[in-house]
Amino acid sequence: MSTIANKQKLVEQLRVEANIERIKVSVVCKDLIKFCQDHESGDVLVRGWAGFARENPFKEKQGCVTL
Amino acid sequence: MSAIAESLDDLVREAEILKTRLEEERAKFNDMELTIVAEKLDPLPPFSTKSRRILKGHQGKVLAIDWSYDKRHMVSTSQDGKLILWDAFTTNKEHVITMSTTWVLACAYSPSAMAVACGGLDNKLTLYSLHMDDDLLTASGDSTAKLWDVESSTPIQTFQGHQADVMGIDVSPSEAGNIFVSASADHIAMVWDIRTGSYVQTFEGHESDVNAVRFYPSGDAFVSASDDATCRLFDLRADRQVAIYKKESIIFSCNAVDFSLSGRLLFAGYSDYCVNVWDTLKGSRVVTLYGHENRVSSLQVSPDGTALGTGSWDTTIRVWA
Numbered sequence: 001m002s003t004i005a006n007k008q009k010l011v012e013q014l015r016v017e018a019n020i021e022r023i024k025v026s027v028v029c030k031d032l033i034k035f036c037q038d039h040e041s042g043d044v045l046v047r048g049w050a051g052f053a054r055e056n057p058f059k060e061k062q063g064c065v066t067l
Numbered sequence: 068m069s070a071i072a073e074s075l076d077d078l079v080r081e082a083e084i085l086k087t088r089l090e091e092e093r094a095k096f097n098d099m100e101l102t103i104v105a106e107k108l109d110p111l112p113p114f115s116t117k118s119r120r121i122l123k124g125h126q127g128k129v130l131a132i133d134w135s136y137d138k139r140h141m142v143s144t145s146q147d148g149k150l151i152l153w154d155a156f157t158t159n160k161e162h163v164i165t166m167s168t169t170w171v172l173a174c175a176y177s178p179s180a181m182a183v184a185c186g187g188l189d190n191k192l193t194l195y196s197l198h199m200d201d202d203l204l205t206a207s208g209d210s211t212a213k214l215w216d217v218e219s220s221t222p223i224q225t226f227q228g229h230q231a232d233v234m235g236i237d238v239s240p241s242e243a244g245n246i247f248v249s250a251s252a253d254h255i256a257m258v259w260d261i262r263t264g265s266y267v268q269t270f271e272g273h274e275s276d277v278n279a280v281r282f283y284p285s286g287d288a289f290v291s292a293s294d295d296a297t298c299r300l301f302d303l304r305a306d307r308q309v310a311i312y313k314k315e316s317i318i319f320s321c322n323a324v325d326f327s328l329s330g331r332l333l334f335a336g337y338s339d340y341c342v343n344v345w346d347t348l349k350g351s352r353v354v355t356l357y358g359h360e361n362r363v364s365s366l367q368v369s370p371d372g373t374a375l376g377t378g379s380w381d382t383t384i385r386v387w388a
Contacts, residue, residue, distance in 0.1 A: 007078035014085035017268060018092060023304040026099035028287065032302070032309075032330070033105055033348055035285040039329035044373045046331050048115040057139075057156060058119040058374055058388035 093307045101300065101310040105348035111331070114344060114354045116375065120386035122153050124160050128361070129378035131173045134369045135180045141376055142183045143384055144171035150185050150195070155376070155386050164195060173205075204247060204261075206233035212249055214261060228266045229253050235279040241286030248289045250277035256291050258303060270301040272308045279323050283347075284330045290347075292321035298335050300347065312345045314352060323365045328372030336363030342377055342387075358385055 040046055049056045127146030134141055140161070141153045148169040152162040168189035175184050182196030184203055192205055194217065202223065203215040212226040212233050231252035239246040245261050256277055258268040275294035282289045288302040288309065296317050300310040312333060319338035326333055332353065333345040342356040342363055361380035368375050374388035 004075055004078065007075060007082065011078055011081050011085065013266070014082055014089065018085050018089045020268070020306060022092065022096045022306050024096045024098050025101075025302070025305045025307070025309055026104065028302045028305045029099060029101045029104040029309060032101065032283065032285070032288060033108070035283070035287075036329045036331045036348060039284070040331055042372070043327050043329040043331060045116055045327040045368070045375065046329060047112060056373070056388055058386055060119075 093305075096305055097307060101348060102350035105350075108348060111346055111353060116356075116387050118356070118358045118385050119374075119388045120155060120158055122155065122158050122384040122386070123382070124151055124153075124163070125149060125382045125384075127169070127382060128364065128380035129382060129384055130171060130364050131185075132365045132367060132376050132378040132384055133175045133183075134367055134376060135176045136178060136370050137180055138369050138371045138373070140176075140180070141384065142174045142176055142185075143378055144174040144185050144187070145382070146170055147382075150174060150183065152183065153384070155374075166193065167191070204236060204238065206236045206249060208232040210251070210253075212236055212247075212259070224261065224264045226259050226264060226266070228257055228259075229255065231276075234277060237281050237289065239282050239286045240284060246286075248280045248282065250280040250291055252276040254293075256280055256289070256301065258289075268303065268306060270308065272299055272301075272311075273297070275320075278321065281324050281326060284326055284328065290324050290326070290333060292324040292335055294320040296321060296337075298324055298333065298345070310347070310350050312343075312350060312352075317343065322363060323367075323377075325366055325368045325375075327368060334366055334368065334375055336366040336377055338362045340379070340381075342366065342375075356387060359383070 125145040125147050129145050132143045141155050144150050148166045150164040151160050168187045171185050171187040173186050184194050186192045206212050210229045213222045214224040216223050229251040233249050233251050235250040237248050238244050247259050249257050254273045256270040257266040259266045273293040277291050277293050279292040280289050290300050292298050298312040299308050302309045321335050321337050323336040333347045335343050340359045344353045346353050359379040359381050363379050365378040378384045
């Protein structure tokens with residue numbers, strides 16, 4: 001009986017999954033690209049630190065030494 | 068008896084028909100490839116991030132790391148049975164906690180950074196906290212994920228559906244945190260609704276264990292890392308794979324993945340000791356980060372996106388910035 005119950009559950013799940021609303025890959029790709037472009041200017045790992053007001057906190061401080 | 072047999076046959080038949088329909092529906096919407104749409108984008112500027120810190124202190128393989136939301140501290144767990152809280156700026160160890168088991172497989176800061184959670188082969192979920200009122204989501208080798216009420220130490224919801232160990236989970240940055248994705252040794256990634264406790268989508272394609280998953284920062288897609296040496300980008304709205312990150316020369320398992328702040332860079336840690344940096348959109352490899360002397364087991368971009376932390380079986384954690 002548990003096999004039947006399991007199969008019923010699987011069929012129910014597949015029905016739900018088969019009926020979900022989908023969007024074309026060409027459309028979702030444009031959205032993925034747009035998200036990147038909208039956020040790239042603030043992405044230090046993409047842009048590097050040049051152009052950022054802040055300094056890289058992990059960069060070794062180059063201390064000045066007065067002789 | 069025959070009635071039961073008949074209805075079982077019917078159900079098996081219907082499941083097959085539905086699976087075929089599911090594939091046909093997905094195929095209908097597969098009109099393009101991400102890398103082709105992204106072809107005309109400007110190339111990325113040169114990659115300037117390099118290894119800045121090496122956190123040494125573990126006596127065994129580093130198995131998991133997590134950044135604190137203060138962007139400065141890190142927690143790590145290791146096969147040596149220790150949980151260490153680090154100041155990643157100074158490389159100082161602020162706390163060293165000895166666990167009751169040696170294989171501490173996972174660790175995470177709470178959003179308030181007031182507590183850390185970890186778990187391992189003793190089947191226990193342990194919390195070190197000053198104050199904590201969040202719920203906690205865990206993945207387990209018993210093929211389930213569980214949502215816990217921390218105050219009462221009891222599970223609120225069990226997420227059943229995978230056929231093998233759940234290797235990793237990630238909660239969506241959108242949808243008010245009500246959606247999460249899971250990676251499993253059954254080769255499948257599943258998207259779940261925390262409110263109902265059931266899965267809403269399944270994503271197939273990997274040819275071996277899926278070891279880790281991470282949402283694209285918009286929440287519309289997620290990337291998965293697998294023993295089949297590939298990473299794949301699956302889009303929730305298209306309900307299918309939209310990109311694959313692989314090379315003939317990459318033959319070892321991928322164990323950990325994360326995105327840069329904008330999602331443009333995809334960081335992936337492999338068993339060949341390397342971290343490969345991929346252009347998420349173009350599908351090409353930007354650079355390989357060398358430094359670790361054993362398998363890269365865990366990897367995470369800091370919350371403000373300025374640094375990458377990597378944990379390795381070579382017992383060290385590196386900060387790339």
